[in-house]
Amino acid sequence: MRVQVVIIGGGPSGLLLGQLLHQKGIDTLVLERKTRDYVLGRIRAGVLEVGFVNLMREAGVAKRMERESFIHGGTVISYEDMQFGINFEALTGNHVVVYGQTEVTRDLYxxxxxxxxxxxxxxxxVEIHGADSDAPHVTYQVDGTEHRVDCDYVAGCDGFHGISRQAIPLTVRREYEKVYPFGWLGILSETPPVNDELIYAGSDRGFALCSMRNANLSRYYIQCSLSDHAEDWTDAAFWQELKRRIPAEAAERLVTGPSIEKSIAPLRSFVCEPMRWGRLFLCGDAAHIVPPTGAKGLNTAASDIHYLYHALVQVYETDETEGIDRYSEKALARVWKTQRFSWWMTTLLHRFPHQSEFDLKVQKAEIAFLRDSRDAQTVLAQNYVGLPY
Known part of the structure; x- marks a missing residue:
């Protein structure tokens, strides 16, 4: 078999790239290690930047998103006795969209x-062969039978644990990582959201986040120890702890119910450089991971897809290689900005082991500065709704 582009990974970034390229008449093959049902069973983020929404529209898959999503024009920040809103629309003229990643993936499939x-x-x-040559190919097995696909380019959209990044020699790639000393315990419940906008809460007991998927499906998180296990937490214990960390009025109106999903995610910042080796291009989690604070994971993958999509269209339509030659440079410039923002949001709102009294006073002063400074709020809002591509 021969196609123009092999996409390794059938998550939202690989599917979005495939759909965008199809719109331009570029032939792709998507290879996914799991089943469709498995991919759609993964619970992921649901806050989409303007740029991501626009890519869905360009790919022709935005109708259900536009019909069922929620527009969020701001967010709420709380910290101990402080609580204030940040109005994205007033500060930037833009907003974010809440629409579950599972639904994005379903629409793309x-x-x-x-x-x-x-x-x-x-x-x-799955193995990538000859990525540093003019004639790459990919081999894979289904039910024990090996198949070969010849192609022009390979897009590695197969996540942090995928094979694409490993195909770049250790002599070429450099990896940067920061592992955070806590995780997020998250639950999904068939309950109405506690607030119209997301609530990011810092407290002396740790961080909490109140989010949602739709009018009767809520997603809540609390900072927890890395030694915890999801089964250690009963639903009752989770709800009790969440109420202790969020503003009192939110705690009073919180509707609780049985969890339909419960898991713990460790937090990590990670970047691989470069994001291109020969005719192999890394996208999304294959190249970078951010802590979920600030909702940049899927959105940063979308910016990679933007750069790679336009680069591939350029080379196929004009034979110009400027886009693919500069893909890694352009993508990484934005990746590191989103890394900075996610790191800042995480350090702003979480409790870290061994924080001194001085550290806690500075953290509280940072929150107070954010509350009182329109300029500081504008910087947060610009990053949250999405930096330009």
């Missing part, structure tokens, strides 16, 4: 199937 684009599920033992 449906669109790919509707146009007959090729997707292989349960693709095992």
């Amino acid at each position: 449906d669109a790919r199937a509707a146009v007959g684009a090729k997707t292989v599920f349960k693709a095992d033992h």
Whole structure:
């Protein structure tokens, strides 16, 4: 088999790239290690930047998102006795959209199937060959039978644990990492959201986040120890702890119920440089991870897709290689800015082991400065709604 672009990874970033390229008549094959049902069963973020929404529109898959999503024009920050709102629309003229990543992925799978684009599920033992040559190819197995695909380019959209990054020699790639000394315990519940906007809460007991997926599906998180296990936390214990960390009036109106999903995610900042080796391009979690504070993970993957999509269209339509030659440079410039923002939001609102009284006073002063400074709020809002591509 031969296609123009092999996309390794059938998550939202790989599917979005495939759909965008299809719109331009560029043939792709998506290889996914798991089943479609498994991919759609993963619970992920749901805050989308303006740039991501625009890419969905350009890919022709935005109708259900526009019909069912929630527009959020701001957010609430609380810290001990302080509580204030940040109005994204007033400060930047933009907003974010709340629409679950699972629904984004479902829309993209449906669109790919509707146009007959090729997707292989349960693709095992995927290997990239000749990425640094003019004739790369990819091999994979399905049910023990090996297949080969010749291609022009390979897009590695297979996540942090995928094979794409490992295909870049250690002599070429450099990795930067910061591991945070806590995790997030998250639950999904069929309850109405506690607030119209997200609540980011810092307290002497640790961080909490109140989010949502729709009018009767809420997503809540609390900072927890890395030694904790999800099964250690009963639903009752979670709700009690959440109420202790969020503003009192929110705690009073919080509607609780059985969790339908409960998990603990460790927090990590990670970047791999470069994001291109020959004809292999890394996108999304294959190249970088951010802590979820600030909702930049999926959105930063979307910016990678923007740069790679336009670079591939340029080379196929004009034979110009400026886009692919500068892909890593452009993508990394934005990646490091989102890394900075996610790191800052995390340090702003979480409790760290061994924080001194001085550290806590400075943290509280930082929150107070944010509350009192329109300029500081503007910087947060600009980053939250999404930096330009």
